[in-house]
Amino acid sequence: MSAIEGPGVFEDRSSSPSRHKLRPTDIHSVVCNRVTASGQEQYLVRWAGNWGSSRIPYSWHTIDELSNSLCHLQSYLENRQNESGSLSLHHESRSSSRKRRTPDDEPISQYLAPAQQRSVHPDYSRSSSVMSASSDSSRSLQSESRGAIEPGVYNAVLQKKEGYIIAKASPATNVAHVSGLPTSTMLEHAAQASTTAAENRIRSEMTRKLKALPGAPITFVNTLDRTSPPLSFQFVTKSVLREGVEMLDVETIVGCKKCRPDMGAQKGCEYTKMCGCLEFAAVDEARLTEEERAIYEASGKDNVSKFGKKFPYFSSGTRKGCLVPFYLESRNAIYECNQNCRCGPGCKNRNVQYGRKVELQIFKTQNRGWGLRCSQDLREGDFIDTYRGEIVTDAEANIREREAGLGKPSYLYVLDKFGVDNGIAQEDLYVIDGEYLGGPTRFINHSCEPNCRQYTVSYNKYDFRVYEIALFAYRDIPAYEELLFDYMDKDDDDPLTEPEGEHRAECNCGANNCRKWLWV
Numbered sequence: 016m017s018a019i020e021g022p023g024v025f026e027d028r029s030s031s032p033s034r035h036k037l038r039p040t041d042i043h044s045v046v047c048n049r050v051t052a053s054g055q056e057q058y059l060v061r062w063a064g065n066w067g068s069s070r071i072p073y074s075w076h077t078i079d080e081l082s083n084s085l086c087h088l089q090s091y092l093e094n095r096q097n098e099s100g101s102l103s104l105h106h107e108s109r110s111s112s113r114k115r116r117t118p119d120d121e122p123i124s125q126y127l128a129p130a131q132q133r134s135v136h137p138d139y140s141r142s143s144s145v146m147s148a149s150s151d152s153s154r155s156l157q158s159e160s161r162g163a164i165e166p167g168v169y170n171a172v173l174q175k176k177e178g179y180i181i182a183k184a185s186p187a188t189n190v191a192h193v194s195g196l197p198t199s200t201m202l203e204h205a206a207q208a209s210t211t212a213a214e215n216r217i218r219s220e221m222t223r224k225l226k227a228l229p230g231a232p233i234t235f236v237n238t239l240d241r242t243s244p245p246l247s248f249q250f251v252t253k254s255v256l257r258e259g260v261e262m263l264d265v266e267t268i269v270g271c272k273k274c275r276p277d278m279g280a281q282k283g284c285e286y287t288k289m290c291g292c293l294e295f296a297a298v299d300e301a302r303l304t305e306e307e308r309a310i311y312e313a314s315g316k317d318n319v320s321k322f323g324k325k326f327p328y329f330s331s332g333t334r335k336g337c338l339v340p341f342y343l344e345s346r347n348a349i350y351e352c353n354q355n356c357r358c359g360p361g362c363k364n365r366n367v368q369y370g371r372k373v374e375l376q377i378f379k380t381q382n383r384g385w386g387l388r389c390s391q392d393l394r395e396g397d398f399i400d401t402y403r404g405e406i407v408t409d410a411e412a413n414i415r416e417r418e419a420g421l422g423k424p425s426y427l428y429v430l431d432k433f434g435v436d437n438g439i440a441q442e443d444l445y446v447i448d449g450e451y452l453g454g455p456t457r458f459i460n461h462s463c464e465p466n467c468r469q470y471t472v473s474y475n476k477y478d479f480r481v482y483e484i485a486l487f488a489y490r491d492i493p494a495y496e497e498l499l500f501d502y503m504d505k506d507d508d509d510p511l512t513e514p515e516g517e518h519r520a521e522c523n524c525g526a527n528n529c530r531k532w533l534w535v
């Protein structure tokens with residue numbers, strides 16, 4: 016292990032600096048940026064840990080050193096952009112630090128040479144001017160004054176160990192500990208310093224990440240600014256069950272018993288309409304005999320299991336595999352066959368379970384963040400993808416919602432399709448959180464006049480709490496038209512109440528019949 020003097024300057028010259036990275040978990044946040052005289056972008060890292068307010072280590076790092084921690088860099092750049100250059104978000108409050116000030120707890124600007132305080136592009140040469148345990152405070156301050164160079168490390172010494180750069184509390188007792196970073200001078204410089212190299216690195220990392228995904232390609236484009244979709248978002252092909260969430264064991268799923276794999280006419284799930292998996296599916300009312308209709312209607316249309324069902328997908332023709340108009344227009348759940356069925360993998364009642372087949376593109380919209388579109392024409396009824404993520408309990412979802420605050424985008428989706436009818440209380444329902452983990456559908460925006468729609472798809476008719484939310488094209492959609500669904504998807508006869516104050520989020524869908532609010 017050896018001490019590091021500053022960004023990219025190592026005592027141990029035999030090791031390549033670029034091999035050493037910061038561990039994302041060691042970083043609290045990136046708080047400032049600068050460009051050195053040699054044109055190198057550097058970022059000021061606030062280290063995570065319990066240090067005491069005036070002893071928190073800060074150090075400047077190159078993009079290479081931060082290449083395992085690009086999420087932190089990305090969130091800094093996004094805040095920087097949102098704050099439109101003021102960069103005040105991460106700036107520790109002077110008034111609060113003043114309250115706790117101790118004799119050695121002065122703002123760093125007091126230690127900087129005048130040239131440095133004035134300078135917009137100071138000379139950040141790779142000289143030995145750093146504040147670390149290896150240099151006592153007086154030596155640090157002297158060298159700063161001489162060279163007018165901002166220190167590379169504050170309140171600590173950096174060491175490298177097994178490929179990582181690590182901050183250690185300064186062992187020297189007479190090191191001047193500083194707080195109030197970044198200083199206003201640093202912020203002024205930061206506001207004018209280029210961040211292009213970091214943006215490019217983030218962009219390449221996002222592209223690499225998307226290319227590595229299985230299935231039809233997902234790309235991203237941004238013709239509006241230099242941002243990329245969040246690197247912190249993890250693409251998964253299946254939802255992940257979090258603590259307290261249980262789904263029925265796959266071994267116990269009941270499959271269809273009468274259907275067969277050699278499904279010619281007369282034998283397939285799609286022909287008989289009596290496939291066991293469709294037991295709770297919508298009755299095919301048009302095919303009921305007089306006698307059947309009388310029984311069915313007398314039961315208040317509740318006695319569904321005996322009658323032939325609507326099959327969800329076209330089994331042949333030009334729209335083979337597409338959702339049939341009946342389901343497109345209804346809110347009936349779609350029941351697919353499963354791994355315990357006799358029909359086998361070729362059964363035409365399997366679609367959503369085989370996953371996305373269409374190529375998608377994440378793109379930056381004018382007024383609603385990232386959006387999603389398909390790079391090929393979609394037919395009415397084409398399956399796009401599922402909405403997936405972490406499945407959490409209702410209580411956990413409430414905590415996440417509270418912590419997120421009202422101004423933040425929402426990615427929560429309640430799985431309440433079967434709950435009420437099966438006596439499950441609201442607080443026992445589960446919620447999909449697609450914010451940090453999920454599929455590309457997490458980027459689909461809302462429209463009051465949508466071209467897609469969400470449907471309930473179940474592979475286990477007895478599991479009332481865990482099922483899929485699947486997005487299908489609600490009409491033919493030409494390539495590159497933004498995919499949009501109605502977040503509320505209310506029945507026409509459901510009254511829409513005006514949302515109240517702080518809970519409302521304004522809708523920018525621009526449709527003629529726009530309801531003005533995303534949800535109520």
Ligand SMILES: C[S@@+](CC[C@H](N)C(=O)[O-])C[C@H]1O[C@@H](n2cnc3c(N)ncnc32)[C@H](O)[C@@H]1O
Pocket residue numbers: 382383384385386423424425426457458459460461462520521522523524533
């Ligand atoms: C599931 S996310 C969709 C992806 C999101 N645009 C993004 O950049 O991550 C939902 C959020 O997108 C934004 N959004 C979606 N549709 C919108 C609309 N019609 N008008 C305004 N904002 C919208 C809102 O911030 C909403 O909370």
